[in-house]
Amino acid sequence: MRILIVEDNEAVSKVLRHLLMQELHCEVDIAADVSSANALPEQHSYFVVVAELNLPDAPDGEIAQLVLMSYQTPCIVLSSNLDARQRKKLLKLGIADYVLKENRFSYEYVVKLVARLDQNQHVKVLVADDSVVSRKFVKVLLEQQLFTVLEACDGAEAITVLNETPDIQLLITDYNMPNVDGFELILKVREKFSREDLAIIGLSNDTDESLSARFIKNGANDFLQKPFVHEEFHCRVLNTLDSLDMIRSLWEQANRDYLTKAYTRRYFFTQHEKDVSDAGQFALGLIDIDFFKKVNDTHGHDVGDQVLFEFAKRLKNAFGQHFTVARFGGEEFVVAFKGLDGDRAFTVMDKFRQQVNSQPFITDAGELTISFSCGIAKAESTDTNLDTLLHRADLCLYEAKEAGRNKVVL
Numbered sequence: 001m002r003i004l005i006v007e008d009n010e011a012v013s014k015v016l017r018h019l020l021m022q023e024l025h026c027e028v029d030i031a032a033d034v035s036s037a038n039a040l041p042e043q044h045s046y047f048v049v050v051a052e053l054n055l056p057d058a059p060d061g062e063i064a065q066l067v068l069m070s071y072q073t074p075c076i077v078l079s080s081n082l083d084a085r086q087r088k089k090l091l092k093l094g095i096a097d098y099v100l101k102e103n104r105f106s107y108e109y110v111v112k113l114v115a116r117l118d119q120n121q122h123v124k125v126l127v128a129d130d131s132v133v134s135r136k137f138v139k140v141l142l143e144q145q146l147f148t149v150l151e152a153c154d155g156a157e158a159i160t161v162l163n164e165t166p167d168i169q170l171l172i173t174d175y176n177m178p179n180v181d182g183f184e185l186i187l188k189v190r191e192k193f194s195r196e197d198l199a200i201i202g203l204s205n206d207t208d209e210s211l212s213a214r215f216i217k218n219g220a221n222d223f224l225q226k227p228f229v230h231e232e233f234h235c236r237v238l239n240t241l242d243s244l245d246m247i248r249s250l251w252e253q254a255n256r257d258y259l260t261k262a263y264t265r266r267y268f269f270t271q272h273e274k275d276v277s278d279a280g281q282f283a284l285g286l287i288d289i290d291f292f293k294k295v296n297d298t299h300g301h302d303v304g305d306q307v308l309f310e311f312a313k314r315l316k317n318a319f320g321q322h323f324t325v326a327r328f329g330g331e332e333f334v335v336a337f338k339g340l341d342g343d344r345a346f347t348v349m350d351k352f353r354q355q356v357n358s359q360p361f362i363t364d365a366g367e368l369t370i371s372f373s374c375g376i377a378k379a380e381s382t383d384t385n386l387d388t389l390l391h392r393a394d395l396c397l398y399e400a401k402e403a404g405r406n407k408v409v410l
């Protein structure tokens, strides 16, 4: 990512360049005025231009138009003070945002904004509104922030689009729509998409003051009364997406192991507790890497970590697409073979065992040959919980270790 700063105050441009390079690891060019900036976009392609509003050779914000029209690049405007006329003009032009140079937080905000714009390129937003004018207006605002925007003319179409495009992260929906209105839409959507899957913002020009609370009680994350100003819209959208990121990150921390990114014991139990007593086939494999302490003792903890990471990667590649792969702690892993009987689980696990043992692990200490032992237990009609199944798998694992390791025991 490459960024251009057009700023005549050297102290400001240096601080900004330092922060952008440090935080976002991007390349940054600086121009002190428009005439020196003009040559640069021919040499480089810029992700965004951060430009001062009043430059020596462009004293009235002409730079913003130049960046948007000639450079065809998103623009963040910096200013020491912005009057109402200039603000209106800039928003109408379609800048990504403006930042008032008030204190050091202003520069941190610029960095956060650039990072968010970069992320937004991969974020899909669905706008559901029966008014074409209103829908297009919201779409333009979102595209200024580099979001990919999909449209639906009512709630029914919104549901279809969401089902066809499950990676949509944000739904912005109007209240009054034919067929399926905003409330009904949210209720239907929340049956399938949880708060960590999809964020929702409600919109309405209805004057009923209970609307915002009703939207949020029905499952929306936020609500905006129409007509709204650009800045409020952008802030609400960004706040909502920040919260979504935070919820997802908490979910990841609770459900994925930090080192190997395999699922945690907690996720394993919440996901599979019921499978034990269900009518379908269910088996699990409890895995323990052999002589792992020796890897640590001989080559150090970091090499031990590399082995764990690579082992989990191989496990996920082999089974992760269809089955849950979890790290229970240390060098112990579990695979939940939902839909497989014990014999089939044994066969696939034994094949994996042979692959692991025959393909050395590349580590900082060179190539290491790794083996593991595994106990497989299948669910019986008398089983009522995962612990009893895990206990049986553990007994089989013990047998595999006793029999010399590098073995799978059913």
Ligand SMILES: Nc1nc2c(ncn2[C@@H]2O[C@H](COP(=O)(O)OP(=O)(O)OP(=O)(O)O)[C@@H](O)[C@H]2O)c(=O)[nH]1
Residues within 6 Å of the ligand: 259, 288, 289, 290, 291, 292, 293, 294, 296, 300, 301, 302, 303, 304, 305, 308, 329, 330, 331, 401, 405
């Ligand atoms: N590098 C690293 N080591 C870990 C981690 N968690 C646990 N260990 C180590 O894993 C080792 C487990 O050793 P043991 O339980 O004695 O088992 P083993 O050496 O694999 O021997 P067997 O299971 O009997 O074949 C210990 O040395 C732990 O310190 C981790 O996250 N990283």
